[in-house]
Amino acid sequence: MIELTETHKHTFREDGFAIVEGVLDRETIEAAREKFPLLFKGQFETGLQPDEWNWHEGRDRDTLTRQICNGWKADRTIASIVLREDIGRACAELRGWPGSRINQDNVIWKPPGSKPLGFHQDDSYQDWIVPNEMMTCWITLDDTTATGGTIEYVRGSHLWPLAPPIGQFHAPDDALADLRPAAAGAGVEPEIVPIEVPAGSAVFHHGRTWHGSRDNKGEAPRRSVVAHCMSCDVAHHPSNVHPVYSRYRRQDDLSMDESFFPILWRQDGYRTAWLP
Numbered sequence: 001m002i003e004l005t006e007t008h009k010h011t012f013r014e015d016g017f018a019i020v021e022g023v024l025d026r027e028t029i030e031a032a033r034e035k036f037p038l039l040f041k042g043q044f045e046t047g048l049q050p051d052e053w054n055w056h057e058g059r060d061r062d063t064l065t066r067q068i069c070n071g072w073k074a075d076r077t078i079a080s081i082v083l084r085e086d087i088g089r090a091c092a093e094l095r096g097w098p099g100s101r102i103n104q105d106n107v108i109w110k111p112p113g114s115k116p117l118g119f120h121q122d123d124s125y126q127d128w129i130v131p132n133e134m135m136t137c138w139i140t141l142d143d144t145t146a147t148g149g150t151i152e153y154v155r156g157s158h159l160w161p162l163a164p165p166i167g168q169f170h171a172p173d174d175a176l177a178d179l180r181p182a183a184a185g186a187g188v189e190p191e192i193v194p195i196e197v198p199a200g201s202a203v204f205h206h207g208r209t210w211h212g213s214r215d216n217k218g219e220a221p222r223r224s225v226v227a228h229c230m231s232c233d234v235a236h237h238p239s240n241v242h243p244v245y246s247r248y249r250r251q252d253d254l255s256m257d258e259s260f261f262p263i264l265w266r267q268d269g270y271r272t273a274w275l276p
């Protein structure tokens, strides 16, 4: 059960991210790890494909970071993590929202030798929703190290302006290429903080906090499950279209469908009925 302290809230306000250890127990960590090879082979427990599936075994280079978006639709173990009520509550509390829905999840697998994910702001990819704001709970299934491809945050960068989507997200030659001009624009020397935490820890980050992960130079994989949330009150944008997620917009209706974007927690006690 995640209980945010005043220290977490203060750190989040100052830095744009806050670490909470002990979010997953050993059994859940093991259960989730076992799903990674199956998911990336296309063996989906529910029979449904995830919305995005960027690395297929046998098709893609081993050096790429492997990523699935909306693994919760394909797998109940992933769903049991990213659709947790306490994650929704913590995201809402940190942002002052009346509640949280899932926007999308990520299943991320960085084997030894795998390449970076470019530093970016999550909100740069959210122009299909109003307001275009996301809040993330990033959870590691492995102990993380600075050289082992862990997530890295730029302290205080949630207060910088919103930048456009970055030039190259997967395996860029220079993971910091888009961060540098953004930092120069903000008039600061970026302070990059690698997150070194035990398996089962979470980091909550603001949708504008610059972050990414560099090469995994270690001997062990780095696996994460990520819940990207949005406010429960969010709507589809009337004209901006996301090629994947705007498919869930109904004709002449901008409201979010709870079948695809369930409400994890709301301050009046509501939670999407089918979630249990």
Ligand SMILES: O=C(O)CCC(=O)C(=O)O
Binding pocket: 106, 108, 117, 122, 136, 138, 150, 151, 211, 212, 213, 224, 226
């Ligand atoms: O796990 C990573 O390497 C990056 C994840 C990420 O970009 C995110 O959680 O927003």
